[in-house]
Amino acid sequence: MSRYFDHAATTAVKPTAVEVLTELLPTVANPSSLHGAGRKARLAVDSAREQLAAAVGADPSEVIFTSGGTEADNLAVKGLYWQRRSENPARRRVLLPGIEHHAVLDTAEWLQTHEGAELVIIPVDAEGVVETEALAALLADEPETIALATAMWANNEVGSVQPVAEIGQLCAEAGVPFHTDAVQAFGGEPAGAAPVDFAESGASAMAISGHKIGAPVGIGALLVRRDVKLTPVLHGGGQERDIRSGTLDTAGICAFAAVAREVVAGRAAEAARLTGLRDQLLAAVDGLEGVTLRGPDPRLHPQRRLANNLHITVDGAEGDSLLFMLDMAGFDTATGSACTAGVPRPSHVLMAMGLSEAEARGAQRFTLGWTTTEEDVAALAAALPGIIAQSRQAGLAAQRRT
Ligand SMILES: Cc1ncc(COP(=O)(O)O)c(C=O)c1O
Structure with a gap:
């Protein structure tokens, strides 16, 4: 599972x-x-x-x-x-x-x-x-x-x-x-x-x-x-x-x-629960080389960001290959909108926010919900740093080949 x-x-x-x-x-x-x-x-x-x-x-x-x-x-x-x-x-x-x-x-x-x-x-x-x-x-x-x-x-x-x-x-x-x-x-x-x-x-x-x-x-x-x-x-x-x-x-x-x-x-209680879990994931990627949080920073403006959403770009990595590595490790994630997932095109949302195509390429979205458990989050938080580093190496190797 x-x-x-x-x-x-x-x-x-x-x-x-x-x-x-x-x-x-x-x-x-x-x-x-x-x-x-x-x-x-x-x-x-x-x-x-x-x-x-x-x-x-x-x-x-x-x-x-x-x-x-x-x-x-x-x-x-x-x-x-x-x-x-x-x-x-x-x-x-x-x-x-x-x-x-x-x-x-x-x-x-x-x-x-x-x-x-x-x-x-x-x-x-x-x-x-x-x-x-x-x-x-x-x-x-x-x-x-x-x-x-x-x-x-x-x-x-x-x-x-x-x-x-x-x-x-x-x-x-x-x-x-x-x-x-x-x-x-x-x-x-x-x-x-x-x-x-x-x-x-x-x-x-x-x-x-x-x-x-x-x-x-x-x-x-x-x-x-x-x-x-x-x-x-x-x-x-x-x-x-x-x-x-x-x-x-x-x-x-x-x-x-x-x-x-x-x-x-149950909205207030669930929002508090998901915020806590999402912030654990954020803490796991915060400060990692090449990782940038996209969208409002919930630590500064908690009310400007959906309780269940974390979105990052990873410099030098490809969103699709990051998704694939996470998938192999047992985590279902997305590069952005479900409707454009799988199509190798930079997200129109990130472009509208002023990112370059290169910056938008390594996008990954993690969204939590009512079935998300503390164990799910702990497992992803433990795996993310290694997978991110690996995806950056793969991205850099691919760039050297082209
Ligand atoms: C913001 C937003 N609007 C509209 C839709 C489409 O909704 P539905 O899947 O119910 O057609 C989605 C689905 O991803 C969405 O995220």
Whole structure:
């Protein structure tokens, strides 16, 4: 059995979710059906909607269930863009930081290629945090031509937590709808930081995903404020206020809501536990030759970094070969985003933070989760220095050959 340090990619399904799925999957009906079984399923969905809304600080009517984070981000970015342009064709600009997940970034790029959008990049600092003064200046420049702004709540590679409330306020003042991707932030909030709360954020829309918190893959949600209009991406049966057609996944929805409630109830204790474990890993690599921590330093700014995230670059090493060596030693890690893992390309997140391609090459991300134990962390902390040294030697040897 390997030791798993890739919880940001996906985390094991929690017993609570297994319980709900085991109960509902064999019997569940379509909640849009009018018969008794359908009405029972509808009641289960309604109750789950209330639970989930309470967990994220939203009203139940603001919850639009989707198949996951990618779909929620697509719906928010395309839906807001199309809606805003239909109201005023001059609104073509989409504001976004370069550190967004591909679910947002590639959607925006698609709108640029196919739908006449103009992308405006919001600068981030060297730690991967949005520069709000620069955003304020961008919003002040012809705000009537801005379709939307989008900025993730926390970054999936370097764990940087964004000043979402401030971004939300700036966008509201400029009259620009703001979408935030909270897929990594929800349930991963640093100890003492403001919890993910839709109403407090001032966002028009917010994406969350089940499989990042211990619910099954295939369920997520977009929170959409009641006064915000979206053009749907999917057309069909008119479910979810006609914003997202498709038969509702009753069992998945109920499992997601139950896990969300559990995660929120245990959030403070789990954040403290994961922070302690993550800091042990940080201590194990701190000061090693060639190793640089990327993203905010949790020792200086504990609330600016996700509790479960450690990200380093190793000078002279290749991220892929480091991953391979760790894999051989029994540790599952990642070079960055799961979606780009395996593709030998420098991370767009690190590039947006101002790193050179050479600096970004030796990236490695370690993410902890609810199954991570002290033994897991002790084993990785003991192995890391040797593996890092070995990967640097291999990198240097490869460079000499070329
Ligand atoms: C920040 C962020 N947004 C969106 C997604 C996509 O979510 P899903 O896997 O549920 O489609 C991910 C997944 O890695 C993510 O980390």
